[in-house]
Amino acid sequence: MQWDVVIGLEIHVQLATQTKLFSGTSTAYGAEPNTQASAVDLAMPGTLPVPNREAFRYATLFGLAVNAEINQRSVFERKNYFYPDLPKGYQTTQLAEPIVGPGRVDIAVGDGEEKMVRIHHAHLEEDAGKSLHEDFHGMTGIDLNRAGTPLIEIVTEPDLNSAEEAVAFARKLHGLVTSLGICDGDLSQGSMRFDVNVSVKPHGSDTLGTRTETKNLNSFRFMEQAIHHEVERQIDILEDGGEIVQETRLYNGDRDESRSMRTKEEANDYRYFPCPDLLPVEIDEAFIEETRRMMPELPDERRARFQKTYGLSDYDADLLSASADTAGYFEKAHSTGGDAKLVANWILGELSGRLNSEDRTIGDCPVAPEKLGDMVARLTDDTLSSKGAKTVFDRLWDDDSQSVDAIIDAEGLRQVSDTGELEALVDSVLADMPEQIEQYREADPKKRKKLMGGFMGPLMKASKGQGNPKVLNEILKKKLDES
Amino acid sequence: MAISRDEIEKVALLARIKTSDEEARSLESNVSNILDLVDQLQSADTDQVEPLAHPLDAVGQLRDDTVTETNQRAAFQRIAPATEDGLYLVPQVIE
């Protein structure tokens, strides 16, 4: 049987505010355990939450970027459950009245086609702490530094129909929130986490199948794998005549396995109710307008501009505009490098390959974009050969504090393009090769071309590799053909 | 409205309170009496009435995004039941 796949996503995006959603505690990553957990974050008795204006600003920016309705009135509610990483015994979140209402994101699918993915809503909520399961004599350690960090949870409609579409959407969203500057986008530190709701139904059927939710996927790759895994699992069950149980599953990316989360002793009953410590928040039209004016360039606009201003191909423009980091790198490199196409080739070729192989992002690229640009400029003005450029790039990767010109000099990579100097060189080399010259002159044009190579080798050697091959080639041809 | 023994036990579990048989029995009757008292609410006509979550019907104030808190881990963990290496300890959590 043919099956249709239906996917909806819930995406937790950690907001890059300085402080937590309800306290003035720093959210900086990597602090010693519980050193960024204040009385409010620890739910010490009598302490009270006060909401962070910037979190509302960021959520509003997101809403505007996905063409969503911004709800001027939003209400925090308490979601009640006990867990050691949840100090108050409830999570403060938004349910009935979230800040961001319905919106849309367009993604590219297949060849040049666009698909609209509807955003159901996005709401503000606080993150939980972390449980560390290393052995503390059979105990679990709790670090509450992350507790209270602001998140927006973005909930899509079930508009996605394959793992590839889901990943395309997730990447698009990643580009969006990083371009907006509301999230650092660092997946390895959990800055974006994905829950996927997956169901399958017989091809063409109007009735949705029973769905499962796979929680807490923290990379695009794991998300893709988890969806493939879950789709196969569900199809296997259904084709064997079984039924899908509506449940929450955990996916282990390293083993490509999933399992049902331990069913609690009682069904979840979160007992949501409006948080009486927090009044409804009302943001006014002026706040929304002010936020609209802060809106930076978004990836779609940027792609169009890259094509128009720099004459980049669809493909290059798409890749370079997707994230704010890559786009910023490109524009800085272009400012010193000049040739947009060549700069793009270097970023998408050598640089990306090197970053990938070392598992780094462009955000922590060891080569400053301006230096890469300097190098491209030296390629364009013929100072460097492309082979020499690779050497410069390697040196910059190790240490980008020196100038490109200094590296060129230190490595002896400067090409000689002075015609006078090179003519003398050609003359002296040809003087030692009378037989080959004879052979050349007797050959037909086709063969001649082939025989040229026999002269270039000794010529390059004589110039100690520094002769500009293009210029050398021209002089050689002239000399051989003229007499 | 009377509450059943089963419901008492379900609610006690939700609230994470262990109850002995004797306690559950007494809770069953006390909570039922309280529910009888609050059942008077059902007599009120509230068809066109908006719920009031907060007496002043006011709206909340927002805070600037500036760090105001300093690290006080030592003071907070001095009063904690069990800590190690700066972490709060609980019986092993199995996910």
Place this chain on the structure above:
Amino acid sequence: MHDKSIAELARDLDAGHCSSVELTQQFLDRIEQQDRHLNSFITVTPEAALADAKAADERRANGSATPLTGIPFAHKDIFCTNGVATTCGSKMLANFVPPYDATVTSRLRDTGAVCLGKTNMDEFAMGSSTESSYFGATLNPWGDQRVPGGSSGGSSAAVAARLIPGATATDTGGSIRQPAALCGVTGLKPTYGRVSRYGMIAFASSLDQAGTMTRTAEDSALMLNTMAGHDPRDATSVSRAVPDYTATLNEPLKGLRVGLPSQYFSDDLNPAMAEQVNAAIREYEKLGAEVREVSLPNADLAIAAYYVIAPAEASANLSRFDGVRYGYRCENPSDLMDLYTRTRAEGFGSEVKRRILVGTYALSAGYYDAYYLKAQKVRRLIQQDFVNAFSEVDLLMSPATPSPAFRIGEKTDDPVQMYLEDTFTIAINLAGLPAMSIPAGQIDGMPVGLQLIGNYFEEGRLLNAAHQFQQVTDWHRQTPA
């Protein structure tokens, strides 16, 4: 000396008739002598108090004193006090020493007031008799084996017994006014949001409000001047300017429009109580007040709405007591569930558990609309009744309690009977209005309170009316034998 009001003591300190150290020692001595019997304090801090008194004397000497500088007082043990045990009357927090202050605590500290200790209360402020305290019941100084009311019974008993000239207290459904009435002292619950709740251990966040327990209305005004005002740490505190509440105490009452809610003067009212309250109202008429009847049609639904809303909020507010970060933790938990369920079973007393269960039930799937949402709608009806009443009158008056202080143990087995203690006070919290109880008579030697209810933020008018009554009566000056 111990029989004087805060205002009188402040004048004595100003005139140099006594020092804060002498005053503090005298009250510490009285606590030492009498509180073993009354049990109105959970914690007494003599060393810290004497050190603060010395600092206050120095401050007075260098001319930077405020009216409260050097005045001894006590905090209800619901307010967090940096470095001093804060138990909320519970085993759960019996070992809890917060490393931070409540805003109320630090404001009073900043004026130079001298804190002598922490007063007893019903566990987590849930009760009307102070009998549910883990640290034992407090006695009413007016009669052996009588309750002082609650939950702020430690504060009311200590002020009534002249162990302290004034104390802080909190009121969620009557927890200031009912014990004030039963102990013959002056209790003020301000408008919701007038005083910060930061560091005040939450019972029901949309109802809780900090206030004062004093001998006189003038003293309440002095304390409120310090306590009131916006707090950036409490998003529900109100950012409206704080007037000088002492400035309007002496306004004449001529033409004051007083409303008597007919529902609070029904045929069910205890005749002796009616007699006392009516006599007090006649005093107001003599002072020039115009008295008329008003109606609060939904008043009889207040207890029902309250006993859904307050337990619902409490059920979530008390989830943080889980044995992980502070407070009580059960011995040798076998797993996480055991840690939670046994810590909370052993750490909370029976009334607290009852309310957590009622609140959990009211919020649970299938019951939310019938209980919680319904109660919130009724809450609006009740609030609207008051708004309508205040379009006709300036103040409302009623008995503060159905009867004088009852006997220890009389109502502990029947929670519903205990809840009915708050018949006259509870609707005011649902509406968030300011109200007071002032001493207004006695029945068989036990004090009776008159409740004054004001419109939003009209604490000044309330205190004015209470102060004028206290100029022509001496119920507030009577002391227990």
